[in-house]
Amino acid sequence: MKLLLAFVSSLLISSTVMAQEVAPDVLVKTVTNEVLDIVRKDKDIQSGNTKKAIDLVESKVLPNFNFTRMTQLAMARDWRQASAAQQKILTDEFHTLLVRTYAKALTEYKNQTVEYKPFSLKAGETDVRVRTEIKQSGAGKNIELDYWLEKSAAGWKVYDIEVGGISIVTNYRESFAAEVRNSGIDGLIKLLQTKNKSGDAASVKK
Amino acid sequence: MKTMLPVRVKSLALAFAAAGLLAGCATSGNPKDPIEGFNRAMFAFNEGLDSAIIKPVATGYEAALPSPVRTGVTNFFGNIADLLIGVNNLLQGKGSEAVSDLGRVVINSTVGLLGVFDIASDAGLEKHAEDFGQTFGRWGVGNGAYVVIPVFGPRTARDTVGLVLDVAADPVTHVQPIAARNVSLVLRAVNDRANLLPADKVIEEAALDKYSYIRDAYLQRRRNQIFDGNAPREPEADAEQVERPVMAEAATVEPRAAADTVAPDSPMLVARTETAEAK
Numbered sequence: 001m002k003l004l005l006a007f008v009s010s011l012l013i014s015s016t017v018m019a020q021e022v023a024p025d026v027l028v029k030t031v032t033n034e035v036l037d038i039v040r041k042d043k044d045i046q047s048g049n050t051k052k053a054i055d056l057v058e059s060k061v062l063p064n065f066n067f068t069r070m071t072q073l074a075m076a077r078d079w080r081q082a083s084a085a086q087q088k089i090l091t092d093e094f095h096t097l098l099v100r101t102y103a104k105a106l107t108e109y110k111n112q113t114v115e116y117k118p119f120s121l122k123a124g125e126t127d128v129r130v131r132t133e134i135k136q137s138g139a140g141k142n143i144e145l146d147y148w149l150e151k152s153a154a155g156w157k158v159y160d161i162e163v164g165g166i167s168i169v170t171n172y173r174e175s176f177a178a179e180v181r182n183s184g185i186d187g188l189i190k191l192l193q194t195k196n197k198s199g200d201a202a203s204v205k206k
Numbered sequence: 207m208k209t210m211l212p213v214r215v216k217s218l219a220l221a222f223a224a225a226g227l228l229a230g231c232a233t234s235g236n237p238k239d240p241i242e243g244f245n246r247a248m249f250a251f252n253e254g255l256d257s258a259i260i261k262p263v264a265t266g267y268e269a270a271l272p273s274p275v276r277t278g279v280t281n282f283f284g285n286i287a288d289l290l291i292g293v294n295n296l297l298q299g300k301g302s303e304a305v306s307d308l309g310r311v312v313i314n315s316t317v318g319l320l321g322v323f324d325i326a327s328d329a330g331l332e333k334h335a336e337d338f339g340q341t342f343g344r345w346g347v348g349n350g351a352y353v354v355i356p357v358f359g360p361r362t363a364r365d366t367v368g369l370v371l372d373v374a375a376d377p378v379t380h381v382q383p384i385a386a387r388n389v390s391l392v393l394r395a396v397n398d399r400a401n402l403l404p405a406d407k408v409i410e411e412a413a414l415d416k417y418s419y420i421r422d423a424y425l426q427r428r429r430n431q432i433f434d435g436n437a438p439r440e441p442e443a444d445a446e447q448v449e450r451p452v453m454a455e456a457a458t459v460e461p462r463a464a465a466d467t468v469a470p471d472s473p474m475l476v477a478r479t480e481t482a483e484a485k
Contacts, residue, residue: 101412108404141280141333141401144435160439165430166423168412170440174236175418181235195414 024149024156025119027064028130032114035060039109046109053103061102066150066157067095073160074172078180078188086185093192098168100196112136114145126151129162239352239421248354249417255357256399261406264399278322279397284333285314285321286377293375294336298344306331335431338375339368343432352421360424 022030038056039045045053071091072079082090117131127150134143148160160169179188236242268276292307310326310333318325327333342364343349350363361369373379378394381387413419430437 097412101408104411105408108408110404148439162430164427165435165437166426167440171419171422171426172414174238174422175415178236178418179414191414 022155023121024128024147025116025121025130027149027156028132028147028158029116031061031064032132035106036109036114039106045107048107050100050103050107053106054099057099057103057106062095062099064156064158066152066159067091067098069150069157069159070094070098070169073169074176075180076173076177078177078185081180082185086189089189090185090192093189093196094172096196097192101168128156238349238425241351241353245352245354245421246417248356249420251356252354252359253416260396260399261403264396264403267396268400268403276397276400279393280401281314281318281324282321283378283394283397284324285311285318288314288333289377290372290375291334291336294338294341295334297341298336303334307334337365337368338371339365339428340432342368343428349425349428352425360420362425362428365428 035056038060039053042052042056045056068087068091071087071094074094075082075090079087113135115133115135117133119128119130121128128148130147130149132145132147134145136142143164144162145164146162147158148162149156150159160167162168176188179191183190239245271279288307288311292304292311295301295304295307310331313326313329313331314321314324317323324333339362347364349365352360352362353366355361355366355369358369378390379387381390409416409419426440429440
């Protein structure tokens with residue numbers, strides 16, 4: 001019996017290890033394909049149903065993101081000024097803002113295809129960039145879309161996305177810093193909350 | 207090579223520049239954006255122009271022309287642009303890229319029916335994006351102050367000088383007769399704007415403050431272009447190194463980002479000692 005237990009638990013452990021060892025490029029590819037498959041079939045999302053796109057992002061994409069790290073990166077040195085409670089609110093609000101943006105981008109989807117650039121994981125690497133390129137079907141230039149991932153105990157987690165060389169996380173740095181400079185951490189929290197609420201209103205109107 | 211800008215536009219630009227310097231005295235805070243007051247005013251002007259004229263025209267254009275036609279227009283002007291992209295690659299010492307760009311022009315101008323079809327991309331000759339501003343950046347010229355130029359939009363001091371050369375060297379600005387030139391310039395501008403329409407809603411959704419969102423995106427994008435897509439991550443001002451792995455690549459390639467070398471007291475071109483690392 002004891003032996004059996006040991007065997008079963010070793011199986012469990014090895015399967016968790018397997019789960020953690022999904023390579024970052026495989027992770028990006030799997031999630032992207034899964035999401036695009038859904039969007040391709042979903043006429044609601046294609047016609048601009050932001051709510052549905054948000055649900056999709058929340059369930060499929062977000063488990064692979066590290067929002068605390070993202071918020072920390074966007075806040076830069078101001079992060080340490082924030083109390084634990086403020087950090088929690090900031091992370092939640094930033095999460096909402098990024099999800100809305102991501103969902104909005106999905107509703108703009110028009111038959112683009114994704115090309116995955118060659119990727120190789122060097123031994124011992126814990127911080128990597130996975131490069132993809134969005135191929136436009138009609139007019140318009142192709143867009144480079146890169147994912148930055150970091151290895152954690154729970155597997156590889158995305159902590160930044162670069163669109164055409166623009167990091168969607170660090171792009172907030174200056175505006176966050178300016179807001180904190182002018183009206184403090186609470187001012188920034190309020191600004192994010194107002195922004196997210198206005199987003200609600202906009203999607204309700206649809 | 208003479209500039210094609212009429213004298214009136216030049217004096218207007220001078221007046222704007224002077225206004226910018228004056229406004230710069232009053233508003234500052236971000237060292238990358240010493241003339242923020244002027245820039246915000248100009249940004250509002252450009253936004254107004256866009257929403258009143260350019261965007262509606264681009265939207266109508268997009269609705270009126272089927273996608274393959276718009277792709278043809280994009281490719282046609284893209285083919286003309288490849289010529290200068292090749293020249294800039296040459297100036298940056300990237301010989302094989304320059305050869306590839308000129309190969310693109312040859313293939314697309316002939317097999318691609320005067321550039322309407324981008325056969326070269328299908329054949330594996332990748333399209334590049336280069337301009338004089340990037341060439342200067344590659345040579346080690348820093349950004350200088352961020353500046354929003356009427357109609358053209360975001361630039362840096364360095365990229366403004368680059369823009370003047372881009373316009374002067376642009377084959378489309380030398381088309382004769384003038385009427386044909388003007389039609390070409392307008393068509394290209396409208397087509398470019400139409401290609402950007404899908405990004406509008408996403409930016410509205412993302413930006414807390416559209417002005418600074420676009421400014422920071424422009425600066426990031428230019429930095430990345432100068433590094434040809436291999437820019438190291440911008441250093442984190444935050445010193446909490448314990449929680450974060452050291453980014454070896456970022457540390458060895460270049461300790462300071464090109465975008466960070468703007469001295470607050472010198473809004474014009476800032477010469478940099480280290481050049482952007484060629485990979």
